[in-house]
Amino acid sequence: SPRFVDGHVRMGIREHLRGVDEGFAKIAAIPQLKDKPIVIGESDPEGCAACPGPQNAYRNGTMYSSYTAASFARIWELSARRHVNLDGALTWAFTFEDQPWFAGYRQLATNGIDLPVLNVFRLFAKLGPKRINASSNAQRPLEDMLANGVQGAPDVGVLATRTPDGHLAILSWHYHDDDVTGPDAAVRLELKGLGGAASRKVTQWRVDKASANAFTAWQQMGSPQSPDFKQYQTLENASQMAPVILPPLVVKDGAAGLNFMLPRQGVSLLLVE
Numbered sequence: 001s002p003r004f005v006d007g008h009v010r011m012g013i014r015e016h017l018r019g020v021d022e023g024f025a026k027i028a029a030i031p032q033l034k035d036k037p038i039v040i041g042e043s044d045p046e047g048c049a050a051c052p053g054p055q056n057a058y059r060n061g062t063m064y065s066s067y068t069a070a071s072f073a074r075i076w077e078l079s080a081r082r083h084v085n086l087d088g089a090l091t092w093a094f095t096f097e098d099q100p101w102f103a104g105y106r107q108l109a110t111n112g113i114d115l116p117v118l119n120v121f122r123l124f125a126k127l128g129p130k131r132i133n134a135s136s137n138a139q140r141p142l143e144d145m146l147a148n149g150v151q152g153a154p155d156v157g158v159l160a161t162r163t164p165d166g167h168l169a170i171l172s173w174h175y176h177d178d179d180v181t182g183p184d185a186a187v188r189l190e191l192k193g194l195g196g197a198a199s200r201k202v203t204q205w206r207v208d209k210a211s212a213n214a215f216t217a218w219q220q221m222g223s224p225q226s227p228d229f230k231q232y233q234t235l236e237n238a239s240q241m242a243p244v245i246l247p248p249l250v251v252k253d254g255a256a257g258l259n260f261m262l263p264r265q266g267v268s269l270l271l272v273e
Contacts, residue, residue, distance in 0.1 A: 012177055013067060014149035016045050017074050021146065024082040037087035043075070049094050049106035056104035058179050060215040062265040065116035065207050069173035069267045070150075072124070073159050076131075077142050091121075101225055102215055110214075113232075114239040119212040122241060123171060123205060123269040128163035134170065138185065150177045154264065156185045168272040174262045182264040190257045191249070191272065199248040200256065201273040205241050208266030214239035246270075 020040065028034045045067060046056075058064055072089060079086035096105045103110070108118040139157035140150060154176040161169050174185045194200060209216050217238035218224075221231055249256040249272065262268055 012149045013045070013071055013074075013175070014146060016043075016071055017078065017146055020075055021078050021082070024078055024084050024086075028082045028084050034083070035085055037085050038079070039087050040075070040089040042092035043072070043089035044092055044106060045071075046106075049092055050096070052099075052103040052105050054104070056106070057102075059104055059106055059117070060102045060110070060115060062116050062208055062213060062263075062267075063179045065120040066173050066175040066265040066267055068117055068120050069123075069171065070155055070157060070175040073157060073171075073173075074142060074145055076159075081142070091117075101223075101227070102218060113214045113235045116207050116213050116215065119207045119239075119241050120267050123207065123267060126163075126205070126269055126271065127159070127169045127171060128161035128167070130162040132160050132162055132168070134158045134160035136172070150175060154182065154185070156187070156262065163271075168270075170270040170272065171267070172262060172270075173267045174264050176264065179265075184264065184266075185262040187260050187262050188257060189260070189270070190255070192255045194249075194251050194254050194256055194272075196254070197251055199250055202246040202249055202258065203271045203273075204244045204246055204260070205269045205271075206244070206266065207241065207268075208263040210263070211266075212239065212241040 020043070024038075027036075027038065045064075075089055076086065091108070093106050093108045095109070096103070096107055099105065101110055108115055136156055136158045138153070138155070140155040145155070154174055156174050157172065159171045163169050168191070170189070172187065176182065206212065214235045217235055221227075221234065224231060227235060246258065249258060260268065
């Protein structure tokens with residue numbers, strides 16, 4: 001659950017993953033169940049979706065969205081470690097009508113404006129069904145996450161898949177349990193096994209403080225509780241993900257690399273064609 005530490009909100013990923021791991025262990029211990037498909041029906045960081053207020057304000061911005069990316073990736077790791085058949089994980093989100101803007105409910109939109117966490121689910125939808133090898137030297141090991149959560153250095157991780165049409169979809173995140181400001185992560189992405197093409201087209205989608213984030217835009221306009229038509233349009237535009245075409249990857253001997261900045265509590269998806 002989120003908790004205040006030194007005046008800041010801290011949400012621990014550790015308890016969430018421990019709970020999932022305990023459930024997987026119980027299922028794996030029963031031979032008749034261990035191969036059955038598992039769908040986690042409420043894969044969220046705390047129990048009270050209908051509890052608004054400043055203690056749950058992290059749900060409005062990019063802490064919740066980056067948490068979702070980091071935790072879902074580890075849930076797949078846990079299912080592989082326990083040798084269980086994970087079929088899916090669902091958020092338990094609601095629609096709260098006639099409520100204040102960005103009240104802190106566990107929801108995917110506020111007054112019709114999408115929240116960053118919904119855009120991260122859209123990034124997951126762009127991943128392909130076939131997972132491929134990917135690693136990050138700044139990704140926290142699973143055992144460390146279960147023991148300590150994300151304290152000290154942030155978790156800058158990666159997950160890569162191959163899409164049905166043969167493209168590479170690469171998801172990366174920059175997560176920390178402390179909801180405080182911090183430096184961006186300077187990411188160097190190195191790809192191998194790209195074949196003989198001289199160049200590859202790369203498209204990036206981002207969900208961070210400045211991208212696909214209506215909460216930041218709402219704060220910048222003074223946090224109005226009765227936005228006018230123009231302000232509503234601004235919030236709607238700010239909530240939408242916008243693909244960015246990056247410079248083509250130059251491929252040599254099947255390998256290529258690119259650099260990009262990943263803001264704290266940000267999530268990025270790169271599509272390499």
